Amino acid sequence: GESVGLHLPTLSVQEGDNSIINCAYSNSASDYFIWYKQESGKGPQFIIDIRSNMDKRQGQRVTVLLNKTVKHLSLQIAATQPGDSAVYFCAEKNSGYALNFGKGTSLLVTP
Amino acid sequence: GAGVSQSPRYKVAKRGQDVALRCDPISGHVSLFWYQQALGQGPEFLTYFQNEAQLDKSGLPSDRFFAERPEGSVSTLKIQRTQQEDSAVYLCASSPHAGGGETQYFGPGTRLLVL
Numbered sequence: 001g002e003s004v005g006l007h008l009p010t011l012s013v014q015e016g017d018n019s020i021i022n023c024a025y026s027n028s029a030s031d032y033f034i035w036y037k038q039e040s041g042k043g044p045q046f047i048i049d050i051r052s053n054m055d056k057r058q059g060q061r062v063t064v065l066l067n068k069t070v071k072h073l074s075l076q077i078a079a080t081q082p083g084d085s086a087v088y089f090c091a092e093k094n095s096g097y098a099l100n101f102g103k104g105t106s107l108l109v110t111p
Numbered sequence: 112g113a114g115v116s117q118s119p120r121y122k123v124a125k126r127g128q129d130v131a132l133r134c135d136p137i138s139g140h141v142s143l144f145w146y147q148q149a150l151g152q153g154p155e156f157l158t159y160f161q162n163e164a165q166l167d168k169s170g171l172p173s174d175r176f177f178a179e180r181p182e183g184s185v186s187t188l189k190i191q192r193t194q195q196e197d198s199a200v201y202l203c204a205s206s207p208h209a210g211g212g213e214t215q216y217f218g219p220g221t222r223l224l225v226l
Contacts, residue, residue: 032213043115043202043217044154089153097167098144099215101153 012108019077021105023090026071030092034099035064035075039086047075047088077107085109113137115218117203123224124193132188132221136205143186144215145178146202154202160186161209193225 013019025033031052036044048059050066050073057064063076073090087106091099116135124130136143142161146154147170156170162183171178175194180186190197200222204215 034214036217041219043204043219046214046216049214091153093213097142097159097210098156098170099154101155103151103153 009103010106010108012110013080015080015082015109015111017080019075019080019084019107019109021075021077021088021090021107023073023075023102024071025073025090025092025102027092027094027100028068028071029094030100032093033064033066033073034091034093035062035073036089036091036101037084037086038089038104044089080107080109082109082111115203115205115216117201117218117221119221120219121222121224123226126193126195126225128193128225129189129191130193130223132190132201132223134186134188134203134205134218136184136186136203137207137216138184140205140207140216141209142206142215143180144204144206145186145188146204147172148200148202148220150199157188157201190223193223195225198223198225 034049035047037047038044048062048064050057050064055066061078065074087104089101089104091101118133144159145157148154158178159167160180175191177189200220202220204217206215
């Protein structure tokens with residue numbers, strides 16, 4: 001079936017560097033995408049979202065890019081901090097009720 | 112303000128036992144979701160409520176899983192005759208939007224271990 005997946009299971013960056021987490025999706029009908037951050041022992045926390053009629057959206061220190069041509073989504077985190085260490089999930093929504101999550105990328109920020 | 116809360120946070124059950132997991136959504140939120148998250152995986156959809164109506168239960172893995180939201184606020188996910196493969200984190204999420212999806216606010220989850 002159609003699915004959402006991530007290119008890299010783990011990512012290690014130095015504090016202060018920029019991080020880029022990638023996600024591929026295969027459902028061309030998806031019209032809404034979200035990035036979530038999940039820390040150990042906690043539920044997913046909303047970071048940023050983007051609709052399919054946009055190709056870029058910026059938040060505080062985060063930017064999401066959407067390339068519908070190649071069905072690719074990325075999350076950019078500027079000036080990565082130790083508190084950014086977590087697992088990051090992309091999720092997509094089409095016409096159904098549920099969010100369809102990928103497997104996640106573990107981001108480790110080293111001092 | 113208060114977020115989504117879930118109880119218990121941890122539950123150990125012997126195989127064959129019944130368990131009940133509770134979710135208190137954000138007050139006034141119309142939509143409520145249950146997800147199952149296996150270790151190292153992303154959450155997987157189980158079921159969706161709009162107020163008290165269960166509009167989608169396509170993700171429930173078997174008829175041993177049952178969810179309810181009788182008054183359109185608190186929800187309970189019940190698992191009968193638990194099996195080892197039911198061990199996972201069960202996440203509840205709520206949203207102010209009808210129709211599901213969009214921004215969902217997640218609770219901390221209940222970690223279920225079936226021995």
